[in-house]
Amino acid sequence: MPEFLQFLASGLTVGAIYALVALGFTLIYNASDVINFAQGEFVMLGGMVTVFATAAGVPLPLAALIAIVATVLVGLALHRFAIAPARGASAVTLIIITIGASILLRGLAAVIFDKRFHSLPPIAGNKPLLVGGAAILPQSIIVLAATAVIVVLLWALMTRTLIGKALLATAANRLAARLVGIDTGRMVGLSFVVSAAIGAIGGILVTPITLTSYDVGTLLALKGFAAAMLGGMGSPLGAVLGGLIVGLLEAFGAGYVSSAYKDAIAFLVILDVLFVMPHGLFGRAGVERV
């Protein structure tokens, strides 16, 4: 039983990270049909900027704020200079653009920061809490709580504000949204801003647990993408659940089956789910109109 709880805690912590990346994927996808493979770089930037700002003597909360703002600016620039000019290009073309952006951002980070790993001090100390024989880091709980808060805020933004509704409308039908006077280009830009901010917050919160470096983005993008697809592309709830499930599969796979094949287990399950549910757990199946 303590093992089970320990695996659960591990899975939820890692899963929350994937969930935040998946959420970023989903938001941008909803607004623009773009799969943004530079999403992992947002997480990297959040962590790295905070690390280097604190190293320069900036207090942690301010450093975190700087990191979020910097990442949002990068997200905006990505949209303004790479995505918007290619409006109307095919989905694969846009994917290659985001891959190019990811290479570019990684290269910039290697030059501006460095190529070493870095950590941040945990917010609530390093002393693990003992729950039913399992040792859980306070930071893990903070990450999970933050994920929950972000999901709730996003939900409130989407359903309670005009901007959120415009964003939803853009996601549902871009042409119709434009016809009712929504500036869909701005909405896509907004989705980059929100995704970048979520990525940066994720990066800041998980760095004390997972460490960070200039090239952590690639793997996060890969896992986050898989999680988003498992959950069903376009569904924020699906993205979060997808992330948590992938994290849990890895943890239980490593704990109960084989640590060498834990990633394989996660992907086998994803494949099986997609074979049964070709649009993921919460994806819109939709009848094809002809």
Place this chain on the structure above:
Amino acid sequence: MGTLHVAAAAALTTLVFAGATTAANAEVKIGAVLSATGPASFLGDPEKKTLEMYVADINAKGGINGQQIKLFVYDDGGDPNQARTFGTRLIEEDKVDALLAGSTTATTMAIIPLAEEAKTPLINFAGAVQAVYPVKPWNFKTPHTDLMACEKIFEDLKKRNLTKIAMISGTDAFGKSMHDQCKTVTTKYGIDVLHEETYGPRDSDMTPQLTNIKGKAGVQAVVNPGFGQGPAIVTRNYRQLGITVPLYESHGVGSKQYIDLAGAAAEGVRLPAAALLVAEKLPDNDPQKKVVVDYKKTYEAKTGQPVSTFGGHMYDGLMILVDAMKRAGSADKAKVRNEIEKTRGFMGTGGVVNMSPTDHLGLDLSAFRMLEIKNGDWTLVQ
């Protein structure tokens, strides 16, 4: 207008001047293929920094045999195919006199055949045994082998009477190779491996694996072959779970950065490492003290980053090569190769190097020191 002309004239003069110097004074060409980016940048980055730093230094002091060194450095990103392409380029296009190449075992194995075929001396920086055994005429290596690291750990375990261990290894090339090497000498040291776990090179949480190790009865110590950030996370998770038996890291940790990342969790961890990590703590009569203190000071002053044994391996390689070229009195490939092979009593950051026709590594177990982390710093285990 005027400034443009002046600039053009200046550029032309520089070109002519540069051409004149090269014509009058042939250069020594040294080529490097390193994994400065990618998953092994942990190794390649300090290697590249060290190389560029010291070549500039040597050139400032007049070069080798009165010739300046012209350095070619390429980044293979950890991809053996790229390493081979750049190796070919160095040999065919840049026509280098010697190679300092191969940050990882895989990239090194891609370059060795090129050096052999072109009869160009190569000093590599791979960890695994196969990067230097069986001996090939033109291939040399400076880092200790992972087998040596294992033996050093097992020696220490035996001394402490801890014979039942668990292993948690990275699935990257470094961790896998060291794990396999360790398994070849368990019987020699009477070590029982009760349980084995692995983790991916980029995993961010190893508590599931460590929970299984914790649950295994009779484990007296845990050994973690791995490099990069993995060992730091293993160490943190180890303390998080409250595992109390001794933890051994490998020489893949190799830098103060590990202590920074693992924090208080690193307390009490032991590992085999080169003297470089404890440079200032060496007794004054230690013959290695001067070279390691000098390198450490230079590196840390120039880069602002903590010194690592990986950069040290590059220092050793470069110096062995430079010494050999000086002894050969030229950059002639065959002569330089012979002189490298004759290296005796070279005092490097990795230990004393004594090469021979049957040993192109030249280090013995004494090159490794057993360290323990106390109060956030390395200490020598006596």
Place this chain on the structure above:
Amino acid sequence: MSAFSVEDVSIAFGGLKALQNISFAVEPGEIFAIIGPNGAGKTTLFNVVSGLYRPTQGRFFVNGADVTGLPPHALAARGLSRTFQNLQVFTRMSAIDNIMVGRHLHERHGVLPHLFALPAVRRQNRATRAKAMELLALVGMMDFAERQADGLAYGQLKRLEIARALATEPKVLLLDEPAAGCNAVETRDIDNVIQKVAASGVSVVLVEHDMRLVMKISHRIHVLDGGRTLAEGTSDAIRNDPAVIAAYLGGAVRGGDAHASG
């Protein structure tokens, strides 16, 4: 035996009953029109009988053989072909290539011969091309053979789709609004083509809003409203059917389209 018959077909999406208990039969060489206000279920019916949707109930037959539940490509092999209301042209292919795709069922297949461009394959290519040219001529588009489809006008695309559907040499041809968006001349051309096709023995099922065309060429008309059959009969009978008039007038009041009253 009817060339094509539908028996008691129903389909529902979630709770929405899009079609309820539709039955009809079409004879060889007959032009059979299906009309009804927008949202009556005409296109849905086409999607069911061409295999894109699965009916929740009912069966349909080609030449007496039950073909319910077969995938679209298998239905095509049984002799069923169709066009689409909102075009499904292969936009990145030339006009002639579009029609050549339509010859798929009449070509010999085998990846290896295709890879090595064996003489038989090249002969076949030439034959397919010649046949495709004939069909382009039939719809009056000879001059546009090499034009990429996304550069063609709407009316041309409509005709291209008809030619492509004919390329399969169907026994039953389902035409979804073939004249929509076409001018008077184009409409007359299309009407000629349809009559020629029917005269050759093909059963034509036609969904169309242009009542002039429908009344002129249809042998029989089937009227749908709200997913149910409202009436079926010759054009004269339908023209004077009070239920139909009511539905269409209601439709017009509800904002139905202008063609409907024509």
Place this chain on the structure above:
Amino acid sequence: MVAALQTRAGVMLLAVIILLLPLVLPSPFYFRIATLVFIFALAVLGLNLLMGFAGQVSLGHAGFFGIGAYAVAVGPTHWGIPSWAALILGAVAAGLLAFLVGRPILRLRGHYLAVATLGMGLLIAMVLTNEAQLTGGPDGMPVPRLDLFGWRVRGAMPWYWVSGVTLAIAAWLAANLLDSPTGRALRAIHDSETAASVLGIDLARYKLTAFVLSAVYGAIAGAYLALFDGLVTPATAGFLRSIEFVSMAVLGGLGSILGSVVGATLLVVLPQALTVFHDYEHIVLGLIMIVFMVFLRAGIVPSLAALAVRRKP
């Protein structure tokens, strides 16, 4: 017909280039670069059959590349199979695997297909990494040289001809396919699956055909790379390699045979050319990819071809 003629002209041009290039290549290093271009172009051409013709995305193409590469490593080393036979067996194995997993995977669409193929590629790479007894693990293993009836194929020059001739043949086959019922069916599927199916095209069958063909092309390319380099590592089958293939295919131009070669050339040559930027080379590489895709969004070859057509009066 016109399209087919253009494609055939492209293949001819490619053949002429392969034939004449050795006249201007100054050293074995350049032969190596050209050989790498041919090998990667072969793999990308296969991917293009799937992505460019049939419109099905694959983020796991390197998995098949890896199977081919390990076939010529494991076969001769562990089972004493001659290299040429191992190459054929590897291609058959990759094709067979594609046939088996293709049916369920190709039912997925768009991004779901992307993630499924990504998973497939990762699983292959994981097996290659973890089954160390056979594959040498993460460090990889040496690959015995290819012996073709007594001719020992080694060095850049022979491999230039082997890979160049193979690429020309592969391009010719692809051009033939494009101008056949199968090719028309694939292109039709790309534009409208619905319309293709009501014209009698069995979608599953043709997608599977393209998938199997792309796997065979990929496996042969992988085997060539392994034989040429004399060693393989699991990175051969890795995710980054898959991404590289997709980038090559899209940069060069989806659906264009010549585009595959241009895309491969760009991404093989760029890392060599960008070494002048030292630490900034990745920044420049990323910028180049973005700029190319923004301004030549259909890919280099199709976009430039369209421009040339528009320029003509």
